[in-house]
Structures are given as C-alpha cells and as structure tokens.
Amino acid sequence: MSAPDDQDATTPRNGAPLLDLGWNGDPENISTLMEGMSNDYIFMLVRRFNKVNWYLKDSQKLSAGGLDLAIAPEQEFSPNKFRSQLERFYMSVIVRIVSCVKHVARIRSWNERVRTSMFCSVYCVLWWFDVLVFGALAILLILLVSPTSRRFLFPPAPLSLVDSASGGLAKPMSGVLGSDDSITGAPEHMKGQAVESEASNFVNALSGIGTNIMTGRDLAGEPNAPGRGSSTLMQADPSDVSLMIASAKDRAEGVEAPSHDKSKTPMESMMWSKTGPAMHALTVTCDIVEKSANALNRQSPFRPKLHRYRLASAVVPFAATSLFVTGELVWQAVTLIVGVFMFCRPITIKLQERYPNLTITHIINNGILYGVPSDPQLALAVLREGERRRSPLPPPPRLQHEPPHSPLVLDTDVIDSVGRDQPLGASNDELMQAAAPDHETLDDAGGVDVETTRNDDSEGPHRIMRFLKGATRIGVKSAIAFDKTRAKLGHSGAQRRSGVVPKKHVDPTMGPYEFDGNYEGQAGFLYIDTSTATPLLAFNEESAQKVARAARHIKPLWTFPVSDIKEIRKHSGYGFKSKLIAGWALDKELHDSLSLLDRNGNNWLVTAIPHRDAVFNRLVAIADQRWEVW
Numbered sequence: 001m002s003a004p005d006d007q008d009a010t011t012p013r014n015g016a017p018l019l020d021l022g023w024n025g026d027p028e029n030i031s032t033l034m035e036g037m038s039n040d041y042i043f044m045l046v047r048r049f050n051k052v053n054w055y056l057k058d059s060q061k062l063s064a065g066g067l068d069l070a071i072a073p074e075q076e077f078s079p080n081k082f083r084s085q086l087e088r089f090y091m092s093v094i095v096r097i098v099s100c101v102k103h104v105a106r107i108r109s110w111n112e113r114v115r116t117s118m119f120c121s122v123y124c125v126l127w128w129f130d131v132l133v134f135g136a137l138a139i140l141l142i143l144l145v146s147p148t149s150r151r152f153l154f155p156p157a158p159l160s161l162v163d164s165a166s167g168g169l170a171k172p173m174s175g176v177l178g179s180d181d182s183i184t185g186a187p188e189h190m191k192g193q194a195v196e197s198e199a200s201n202f203v204n205a206l207s208g209i210g211t212n213i214m215t216g217r218d219l220a221g222e223p224n225a226p227g228r229g230s231s232t233l234m235q236a237d238p239s240d241v242s243l244m245i246a247s248a249k250d251r252a253e254g255v256e257a258p259s260h261d262k263s264k265t266p267m268e269s270m271m272w273s274k275t276g277p278a279m280h281a282l283t284v285t286c287d288i289v290e291k292s293a294n295a296l297n298r299q300s301p302f303r304p305k306l307h308r309y310r311l312a313s314a315v316v317p318f319a320a321t322s323l324f325v326t327g328e329l330v331w332q333a334v335t336l337i338v339g340v341f342m343f344c345r346p347i348t349i350k351l352q353e354r355y356p357n358l359t360i361t362h363i364i365n366n367g368i369l370y371g372v373p374s375d376p377q378l379a380l381a382v383l384r385e386g387e388r389r390r391s392p393l394p395p396p397p398r399l400q401h402e403p404p405h406s407p408l409v410l411d412t413d414v415i416d417s418v419g420r421d422q423p424l425g426a427s428n429d430e431l432m433q434a435a436a437p438d439h440e441t442l443d444d445a446g447g448v449d450v451e452t453t454r455n456d457d458s459e460g461p462h463r464i465m466r467f468l469k470g471a472t473r474i475g476v477k478s479a480i481a482f483d484k485t486r487a488k489l490g491h492s493g494a495q496r497r498s499g500v501v502p503k504k505h506v507d508p509t510m511g512p513y514e515f516d517g518n519y520e521g522q523a524g525f526l527y528i529d530t531s532t533a534t535p536l537l538a539f540n541e542e543s544a545q546k547v548a549r550a551a552r553h554i555k556p557l558w559t560f561p562v563s564d565i566k567e568i569r570k571h572s573g574y575g576f577k578s579k580l581i582a583g584w585a586l587d588k589e590l591h592d593s594l595s596l597l598d599r600n601g602n603n604w605l606v607t608a609i610p611h612r613d614a615v616f617n618r619l620v621a622i623a624d625q626r627w628e629v630w
Helices: 039-052 079-109 113-128 132-145 147-153 193-215 239-252 264-273 275-295 304-321 327-343 345-354 360-365 375-388 428-435 439-445 456-488 492-497 576-586 612-622
Strands: 008-010 018-020 055-058 514-519 522-529 536-540 558-561 565-571 592-598 603-609 627-629
Touching: 039 079, 039 193, 039 375, 039 612, 079 113, 079 193, 079 275, 113 132, 132 147, 132 304, 264 275, 275 304, 275 360, 275 375, 375 612, 456 576, 514 612, 522 603, 522 612, 565 612, 592 612
Parallel strands: none
Antiparallel strands: 008 018, 055 565, 055 627, 514 522, 514 603, 522 536, 536 558, 565 592, 592 603
C-alpha cells in the first residue's frame, strides 16, 4: 500500500492515526490504494459488492471453498436482491458469453487470416489423427497455465467493435468507443461503469417487455402515433400495479368477473414460490463463473498461480484418458447416467440425507475452486486488507458530470492481432473512424428525459407533468415538516424518517472514522474507533472534529464493540413508494438506514446515513466475523 506524502493522517480520539487515502479529497486524484491492483479495479469490486450485499449474519462458518459470504439456504427473497443478481448475471455471465461468441465470429470471418489459418491447420491435423478431444483439452490446459497463450490465441478487441454475425468491424451501438469491455461501448468515468449501466438497463428492458406482454399493449393499435399526444404521457407503465392492469385488461376484453378464473391465485403463488430458488441459482451460477475468472486473474491477491495449476490438474486426467476412450464407451456412460437419473431416485435421496453437502456446487467449490474468491469475496478481502493496514479504502468516487465522449486510444492493450494480421481485418483509418464519436447516435443512445425534453407536439403532457410534480413537491414538503413535529413528540415512525431528505448546501461528514447519521430522530455522528484493542462503534451527538480528541470529551449515546455485531442490514430511508415519490418530486437523493443486531439481542437502527455503504463496508471488514448472506 503506497502512502504519498500529501495524504492526511486522520486521528481518532486517542491519537492513533488512520491513513486517509482519499475519503474527502478530489475523487479524480486518488493515489494508489493497493500495490498490484489498479484503483479502477478495486472501485469496480467495491461498487458491485455494494449492490449485491444487503443483509449479512455472523454464522462463524466458512462457505464452500474456505471463505465467508456463504449463501444461506434460507436466504430471504426481495425484488431488490433479485434485481441485483440479475444485473450481476449480466456482468458476470452474459458479457462473457457474448465475448466468446464474438471470438468465434472473428475466427470464422477469415479477416485475421494468420490466426484463422493457424486454428484451421491444428483442427485438420487433430481431426486426421482422430484426437480432437485430446487436442482441445491440451489447448485448454495451455490456456489455463499460461496467460501469454491466452493473449496470443485470443488477442483483445473491444466487444462493441466486433460484429457478432460477420466477425468484422462494427460501429459501437452507443456511437463512440468509450469502453472496451461493454457490449455497447458506452463512455464511462471509471473501468466497469459502462457494463454496470448496461446491466441496469438490461433489467429495465426485461421489466418493460414483461409489463407490455402482460398488458398486451400494442402501440400500432393506439389512436395516437407513438411519441405524440397522450401516448407520450403514458410511456412509463407502473409495474407496481401490474395485477390491476391485468385485471383491467380482462375487463376490457369482456371478462365480466376475473375472479371466476380459479387458476389465478394458485399460479401466482407457484410463480412467487420459485423466485427464491431462482435467485439462489443465479447467485450460485455467478459465483462459479466469477471464481473461474478470478482463478485466472493476474491481479487477484489469492495466489493466482496455485489456482491456475489446480484447474489445470483437473484437466490432465481427462486429456490423458481421452486418448484411450472410444465413442462407444462415451455413449455407454451417457446412457448409464440417464438410467441412474430415471430409476435410482430412492438411492439418491438417501445419499442426500446422509451427505447433505454432496452437491455439484459444493464439490466444485471445495475441489478445483477451493480458496478462489468470487467478486464479492474478493472485494471483502480487499476491504479487510485496508483495515488491517489501518488505511481504510475510500468509497468509489461518484462523478456526476457526463462521461467524456472521446474515444479510447487504440493501443495493443485495447486491440491486437497475431503476426501480420490487421485487427479485425481493418486498416488503422477504419479502426479510428469506427471508434470516433457519432454525435447523432450518441444523442439517441441516451434516450429521452421525459420531463426536460420539450417539443411542440408534447407541450400539453409536459405541462401536466410539471403541474403534478409541483403539487407533489408541496405535499412532500408538508409531510416532511409534519414528520419533524411528530418526531419531536416522540413518534417512532417519524423519528426513523427524520433526516432522510438532505438539507440544502450541507456537505455530509464522510469518514474514514466519522459519518453523519440519526438515531431516534436525533441528528449526530456514527463513530468507528479502531484505535483500541477492540474496535468500537459509537453514536455521538457532536462531531469529534468540534471537540477535543481526548476520550473524556466525547459522551456517546451508546457504544459497543464492532465484534459484537451479529447481524447487519441495509434499509431504505422511506418505504418503496414513498421513496420514489419523494425522490422524483424533490429531485434529491434520499439517505438510507442501517440496522445492527448485537450479541445481546439489542437492535440499533441508525437512519439518514448519507454514506451508508461506506459505513457498512467498514463494519463488515473490521472484525473477525464470518458473514453469511441472507
């Protein structure tokens, strides 16, 4: 960990220093956080860790593979969690599948003749000697052991520059080559942000398609043309009233009483009962894919060479036996497996009862992927390393301005080829032209801001939206003022909502040891003290920066050891509907809450924390709990 001379040494109350690596500095000029790992990569891990971890319990047991953050079998389902896992599935699985498809398209295209000729020659030789399986496994073995071979056989190229059908050069869908690892090539401030935005929009698109399928909406059948008249006002269908919309659709189609359909409730119950297993399956799939990728990642601090050799050792027996196994023997093995699946259920049930951990996932995680972290586990390890060195990692920067539209520099780290091949069979001028910004496409790629985009055809709807927003803003402000009065009178619900809407022109305190927050309606500061042998968490009414740093001058409302935290859970500042309405009406980001359960059964709910994720990350990384994901 580097420690430049200009970094601040922030001092907790008894004088022991914490190294401030950029908590309150310029987000665009943060120094190196950890040697061997780029800042962009670390921030990408932490951002994705924040998205998928909502509720952790200390179970004191390791997950399969010797690491914590095991997935609890009884993990609670929530739409937020399911959405975050869908986004994670896009980033971890779908993007990698698309990358494989585009590599195959590049080989098939013959645009890079040297590389395709090399693959074709090897394939023909292996086919002629009838050792295709052995050859494929041998090449896989080389790819696992040697990072250099991966780059030689599969030279890099931005996903958005490769046409998935022809394998040739394509113009990025976003209009500019602003990122090399995203499918659209969208611009980004930091590595990985474009893919994260794609994942969010991927889930949004799925939701929109599902809602339109449910309602049977047909723009071509509406009296007003798309984008004109009343259809502009109704571009966003409310998914939270989906069942009401479905019922209204039935009514419109002549169904007198939708309740006469006795399959309605059972089908809804059946579908909802499968959401939990579906979310668990998504999580497990993402874990395995991410672990496989991290085993081959040079930046991983988890002994990447050892993991590569372990993966390779699993391939060696199959490669060796493939020389002696005939096609008839393989067919017999397949039919045997089918027979076991069909007729040996009583035996498999008894085996599962006797050996509950005898699952494919458990065997993989405790075998070839033992000790290899998934992305959340890797992020937690990096956070813990920062705490161990007394230099907590700052939260990922949040840059509000639009990313630059300038294209990436097309050096060999971004796009490359083998031998005398031109990347994608294109000249340098063609590559530069494809990467250059197309401003018309860029404008279209951002979509339409319904409330800020005005034109003559939609003047009426926009006036209605502005009127509704103004009326809603007045109502929300009145409710906030009423809540303040109720909070002073001791109303618990109003106290929990106190401070959720931030005040104007007030910069919240952000770490590394002190954070703004509210407790039972009282504004104050969460204080994380790691200067003692046992790290402590406290809540003070006054900032430690305004009083003397000596312990006698700080009188916390409560304090307890961080190691006593048994459960930690993120909460929204408002309920789902209230948060949407207030955020839309006020054009503000609302502050969220954190619930803590200690080993004595005491529940501490700290509300209105502007930097809740940063507090969450510090608390889960400081002590020695073994977290389980719920």
